[in-house]
Amino acid sequence: MEFDDKIPIYYQIKNDLYHRIVAGDLAPGEKLPAVRQLAVDLTVNVNTVQRALSEMVTEQVLTSKRGVGNFVTQDTTKITALKQRLSHGYIERLYTQLHALRLSDGEIVAAIQEYMATTNEEE
Amino acid sequence: MEFDDKIPIYYQIKNDLYHRIVAGDLAPGEKLPAVRQLAVDLTVNVNTVQRALSEMVTEQVLTSKRGVGNFVTQDTTKITALKQRLSHGYIERLYTQLHALRLSDGEIVAAIQEYMATTNEEE
DNA sequence: AATAGTGTTCTACTTTTCTATTACACTATA
DNA sequence: TATAGTGTAATAGAAAAGTAGAACACTATT
Structure with a gap:
């Protein structure tokens, strides 16, 4: 690792x-x-x-x-809660960061889809 | 700060x-x-x-x-490049993290849109 | 009872980051 | 040419994280 x-x-x-x-x-x-x-x-x-x-x-x-x-x-509810906590935290951080770079909501989604498109293309 | x-x-x-x-x-x-x-x-x-x-x-x-x-x-090209570098890096990290949590591409986009919807609602 | 495998704890040392302080180098301007 | 404002650098010390090594506590198995 x-x-x-x-x-x-x-x-x-x-x-x-x-x-x-x-x-x-x-x-x-x-x-x-x-x-x-x-x-x-x-x-x-x-x-x-x-x-x-x-x-x-x-x-x-x-x-x-x-x-x-x-x-x-x-206790699987702990695990589900953990998943929620992590993914929500990650998204919140991304949103805050991209907003600070002055990207609008639409631009953020577009940038992510663009990223996915180019990433999957290259595989 | x-x-x-x-x-x-x-x-x-x-x-x-x-x-x-x-x-x-x-x-x-x-x-x-x-x-x-x-x-x-x-x-x-x-x-x-x-x-x-x-x-x-x-x-x-x-x-x-x-x-x-x-x-x-x-040199504004440096600044544009910086913006690109930062936003790409942020998105890449989010994508890697959510993929590690076994979210598909579609689920990732949906989760972000869901986040935006609830966030803007509360304002 | 002995032993091997496990988690737990402790002490000492090193490295990195940050702070505190001081000094030095350069520039603009009164 | 002083002087105030600026960047730069160096030293010393404190705090946090990580490493190394040893010892201790508990469990399962033989």
């Missing part, structure tokens, strides 16, 4: 896990790899992984069983 | 200036406030302002005249 050095790594790890959970890549109730294994996979220190996971436990997106492992919550 | 403590302040200052330049709030050739004044306005250290500005000089978005001041470039 590549990291943006402008943003704390633990924060980027959280976001990556959020995405994998919402996408269903990590199913409700599924056990995560061991923290030491995750640290190896991400080429990062155990403490950095731990910080990301412990925050997600606090947020009740994960549950932790000492001596056993970390697990994705079984 | 409020800062996000997850991102370096000098970086956020750069982005704020980018936006003000692209929006025309700071016109081509216009003189910026003195670095010490900007530091006061932003309640930040002079060096932090200086770091933001010097990077923008390197990028040729600003020009600097020692003993005189910092100025927005007069």
Whole structure:
């Protein structure tokens, strides 16, 4: 995984896990790899992984069983809410940014469709 | 100006200036406030302002005249290119993020239009 | 009971960012 | 030619994030 050095790594790890959970890549109730294994996979220190996971436990997106492992919550309403929260946040940020560049609502939609058209074309 | 403590302040200052330049709030050739004044306005250290500005000089978005001041470039093609670069980057990031959440192209456009509808309604 | 695998916590160190302060370099103008 | 206003640079210190390594706590299995 590549990291943006402008943003704390633990924060980027959280976001990556959020995405994998919402996408269903990590199913409700599924056990995560061991923290030491995750640290190896991400080429990062155990403490950095731990910080990301412990925050997600606090947020009740994960549950932790000492001596056993970390697990994705079984409460699917939490996951749905997470998806909503993330996508709404992303859209809000884009809207704010493009508005600051003085793009109108119509121009914003057009720019996105234009982006999609050129992106899919090249595949 | 409020800062996000997850991102370096000098970086956020750069982005704020980018936006003000692209929006025309700071016109081509216009003189910026003195670095010490900007530091006061932003309640930040002079060096932090200086770091933001010097990077923008390197990028040729600003020009600097020692003993005189910092100025927005007069080269409007640079500004247009900057606007393109920023908006494309923002859209690309949104697209990547929402795709990671398994939203299709159509769902992405719909979600944005839905967002715009509810936002404008409340005004 | 022993052991291996797991989460958790702690301390020490490094790097980056930001602040504080001072000094230096240049320009315009009184 | 002073002087005020400007950009530029350098040093030192504080705070936050990350790394490294070790130790501790708990669980399941043998």
